[in-house]
Amino acid sequence: MKSLGLVGLGQFGQLAARHLKTHFDVVVTDSAADAQARASELGVRFSALEEVARCEIVVVAVPVVAMRAVFEGIAPHLQTGALVIDVGSVKMLPVQWMGELLPPHVNLVATHPLFGPQSARNGLAGLRFVVCPVRGDRHETVAAFGRSLGLTVTVTTAEEHDREMAYVQALTHLIGRSLVNIGIPDEQLKTPSYQHLLELCGLIGADTFELFTAIQTQNPYAAEVVTAFVEEARGLLEQVGHTRPKS
Amino acid sequence: MKSLGLVGLGQFGQLAARHLKTHFDVVVTDSAADAQARASELGVRFSALEEVARCEIVVVAVPVVAMRAVFEGIAPHLQTGALVIDVGSVKMLPVQWMGELLPPHVNLVATHPLFGPQSARNGLAGLRFVVCPVRGDRHETVAAFGRSLGLTVTVTTAEEHDREMAYVQALTHLIGRSLVNIGIPDEQLKTPSYQHLLELCGLIGADTFELFTAIQTQNPYAAEVVTAFVEEARGLLEQVGHTRPKS
Structure with a gap:
């Protein structure tokens, strides 16, 4: 061997x-x-x-x-x-x-x-x-x-890998970690859509913050994708009138 | 009949x-x-x-x-x-x-x-x-x-329904609609986690903005849950140094 x-x-x-x-x-x-x-x-x-x-x-x-x-x-x-x-x-x-x-x-x-x-x-x-x-x-x-x-x-190639991973990893880990941190419950009235969020939490919940930081900061394409997602979500909440003062 | x-x-x-x-x-x-x-x-x-x-x-x-x-x-x-x-x-x-x-x-x-x-x-x-x-x-x-x-x-009860739906509906529709709007691609290198996001988009993508607005604004528990999610995601991005000037 x-x-x-x-x-x-x-x-x-x-x-x-x-x-x-x-x-x-x-x-x-x-x-x-x-x-x-x-x-x-x-x-x-x-x-x-x-x-x-x-x-x-x-x-x-x-x-x-x-x-x-x-x-x-x-x-x-x-x-x-x-x-x-x-x-x-x-x-x-x-x-x-x-x-x-x-x-x-x-x-x-x-x-x-x-x-x-x-x-x-x-x-x-x-x-x-x-x-x-x-x-x-x-x-x-x-x-x-x-x-x-x-x-x-x-x-x-490394470039194509990182470009795809900005979506496949940076976005899934941001969403999964945010859901785990706010503590989403396993509701009785769940839908197939919600089941997808619960399963995402199950897959990502045990990963370390070190891995999260690496995924977010060491992929040159990640910041743009995850920031676009958060800005889009904030924009949607603003459109429906959910705004609150920022600290 | x-x-x-x-x-x-x-x-x-x-x-x-x-x-x-x-x-x-x-x-x-x-x-x-x-x-x-x-x-x-x-x-x-x-x-x-x-x-x-x-x-x-x-x-x-x-x-x-x-x-x-x-x-x-x-x-x-x-x-x-x-x-x-x-x-x-x-x-x-x-x-x-x-x-x-x-x-x-x-x-x-x-x-x-x-x-x-x-x-x-x-x-x-x-x-x-x-x-x-x-x-x-x-x-x-x-x-x-x-x-x-x-x-x-x-x-x-109506109260228990709306409390659960703040997670099951308001959160899934916010995440799904944000993903659809930023246009997440069906990458070759996808993971089971990313597949959950793609399937969420498939389930929610065709829903109207009218339904989205109703889900977000007409459930008295929704605002708190979706705002907590977006704040958590923003906080995580800040922790890893992804901040950009707000318009």
Whole structure:
């Protein structure tokens, strides 16, 4: 089995470790205090960043905000011909950073698994996995591996990914988080429309504010879309006379 | 067959006429220029408000904003023991107006069919029908008739209805209409969460602005819920640094 170093044991890193450990010789690292215990629970080996970075495949599964520092940290240790993959929920910024910070002798593939522990709780079949070629042709191997896990794989550019995700992610996470925060109840008299809102809350409710912030701020197209939605909603409320003094 | 007078041949009135004409001797009225042609297409008799108001059952299917005037118009013609039913999407205001304007010798039932031409395009089975007792005990007959059509019937008070509908209707229609107005695309990379938003748009997209205004302004609990949602969304955008000067 090829060696695979996984940087990051957050919610997604843990899910990844569970699915990757049967296909690769996995070694993980994470700076969290309980990371060694998590690795032990997952049945994967824990080591220092330096060793993880020397694997044939290095998967970076840290929040986008922490990714730049991880690329800088692994850069000196990467082996010639190694493959570096990120799994961030935006793609233009990680692609830019990988290109700038990682040495020319490594292959680069950017990915976005459009799922998490909630949506993958019944398995990976049919879940979407986006693969963006960055440097070299290893994106083909990554796409084929995704398909072998049952994932629906889309190969596209980082720009097209982020443009679509401004709607698919930034807007859904803004609406879902707002609904969760105001505490929408599971009413008896619900309609199919309301059921869609309740299910959106179920899918998004457990995501961290860190992920929310990343989705909203690290996609260059997000601000325009979410602001347009909120302005449209405010405009509609003004049209029907629902205005109140702003603090 | 009992005589049933239907006031209003809008989207819901037409749907009602189609389903009621096999159970009642239906006569309809509507002030729209093409109302007689609509009645003819539906295969129901058209007449003046006075005759419609003399039926054993009178169903008022006009927008809530027009309901007060219709109650005033039918009041002098209603027969002793007649049953007057409204189908407005809010309940506290119609119940108040019916009680004030309609003579004590008629029975009153307020209802809200939680469906329309879109959601009923594959039949009525399982769709929700809310029945609120107002005056007399004919709500039991109305509920039984709804169940005989396959509807899921809930008997409750106008207050409880409007309290729940502030979430179920006002919030879904605000979000759905805002999404339709900003034109959210059917992206290739969609997630289950985004699919919920697209389906919400499909369910709400064809509704009139008149209905939207009624839902937002004629439910005394709506303003607080929808304003809380928009304020929460604005607050979240502020927290992630998405603010822009207001015009």
